[in-house]
Amino acid sequence: MKITVVKPGDLGPGEAETWRTLLRSGSPLVNPFLCPEFTMAVGRLRADVRVAVIEDGGRIAGFFPFERHRFGIGKPVGSGLTDAQGAILAPGVRLDVPWLLKSCGLSVWEFDHLVADQFPAYHSSRHPSPIIDLRGGLEGYLTEMQKNSGKTYKSTAYKERKLGREVGEVRHDYAVTDPEALRTLLGWKSGQYRRTGRSDRFARPWITRLVEDLLQVNTPGFAGVLDLVYAGDRPIAGHFGLRSDTVLAGWFPAYDISFARYSPGLIQHLAMVKAAAQRGILVIDLGRGEKEYKEKLKNGELEVAEGRLTRPTPSAGLHWLIRVPIRGARNTVLSHPQLLRPADKMLKMSGTLRGVLRGRESAARGGSRDIRS
Template sequence: MRVTVARPRELGQAEVSRWRSLQEADPAFDNPFLSPEFTLTVGELRDDVRVAVIHDGPDIVGFFPFERHPLGIGKPVAAGLTDAQGLVYDRHVRIDPLRLIKACGLSVYEFDHLVAAQPLLNAHHDRHPSPIIDLSDGFDHYTETLRANSGKTYKSTLAKQRKLQREVGTVRHDYAITDVAPLRTLLGWKTDQYRRTGRTDRFAHQWIVELVERLLATRSDSFAGVLDMVYAGDEPVAGHFGLRTRTTLVGWFPAYDTRFAKYSPGLVQHLAMAEQAAKSGIQLIDLGRGEKEYKDKLKTGELQVAEGRVARRAPAAAVHWLMRVPARKTRATVLANPLLHKTADKALKTYGRLRTVLQG
């Protein structure tokens, strides 16, 4: 195995095409966060993004996108934003993870959404469910599954959509739109949600706003940003921005106008999105890791993603362990315990309300 490390912009068209062909050859890598276009776009905005190109003799057999931080700490590209992480490679080739991170100049590589079939994965890493909507048999089959497993939710969502139409205006759904104005409306709702629930506002970072806008403008058969919005009359009530490959759409930034909360606009939007996505050839919607009630109501199954790290014997790796691992394990304990999770979530929302009052 031979590894060369480059900035994304230094990759040639032949290398990008090889990356794409390796991705499309293996269903385990069918996620837009693993697409070359995603790393190339982030690399335009962040100088710490690198790509390890893995060679076996004269052949390129894999790509490992990562961020290189001080002290040789490695993270996934756009760490904290992505719901799928890892290598895209030919699984017939054996890749030694410690040799790989050493060749990348890393002491440690940490991750929280590592996908399946990864040489970085071992038995000690924590696994977490990532809910999915299976559309491979079409939208009608999906709704039949919903009726069987979440019949009350499905019927009440349709009833609330009819009520929204009666009380506010004709409901319409715009799918795969490219106008940046509704995107900014959606991001405004998302910022309000972050503040309301006590979370950090991702869109306070200008590079993330620019990233989303650039991804919205990226459109090809194999990769695109996908924005959809639900309107009642002339009022935008809910929306979502995600990314797609040819057959997989990832849930990324869903949000709604809280004035219309009683109509469950988020569920209305997700059902409309699933219908249009299925018509456009999408076979799977990955809702992403995380405990959310709407995901439990809409999902048909789950994938598995892993959280952990790969580390060499180095002082920086030991420092990283002290700074990160105990806190991560404590967080995992809280999330795994319903009572602790509910208490922590309530505390964050209280903090969010106080912060809103003080900032107002």
């Protein structure tokens, strides 16, 4: 075997097509985060993205996309944003991990959403990733949801009718390409991050640019998909995700909190399910994580793994000392509701406090300008 490490932009059309072919050889359900278009889009915005091209007998047998950080620490492309990670390999290909890492200039490759059948000896934990499985057809899913989450289904339909009466006719637009509509959604999402004490991803310009760039991509095998629900002419909820030809990956859902009493997020998700099914989507991957709306909507689960690929180097040892205990503590909290609820409450209180402080600082700056004037 031979490994050549290149920048994503150096891949030619033939190599990108080989990547797509290898993806489909492993499963008919192709997660868009594993498509070459996603790695190339991130690579245009980040200088640390690389792809290991793996050859066997003079033919390409796989691709390993990664980010290379200081001290030989590697991460998946778009680390912290992606719900599917891993190598893209021809059937039967097995990689020697220390050799792979050395060829890539890495001591460690850390993952948290790895395709669960890859590198099993290096998994530290496995986690469910809820999905909406539409392989039995849309009607089959809706029948199943009414059976398992009938109260949610009925209350969402009732609130949608009420929204139409009180605010304006409800409509759903799928595959919206308007950049202004995307900015509205990202504004809602930033507000949600701040309210809940989370780091605002869209405070990082490259992530905003990435989403804007992906909105403009629309090919049969990969696209950015924005959909919005309107009441009258006012947008109230939306979602931006990625799709292959068979899988829609949930990514950034958000809504206008002034309409929270109508459950706009659930209205939007059910409308999105119907539109996606009509366009041939077989699975909507809601992503790893405990969220109430995911529990209400899911009718199946995938599995993703967390862990590290390593080779014996001082950097790998230092990384273990710093990262592994933190991840272990985080997973302990996430897997125990009696710990997760108070932790989530503390984050929301922190977000509220930061919002109050920002408001006071803004008022103080405004007051100073008034005095000077």
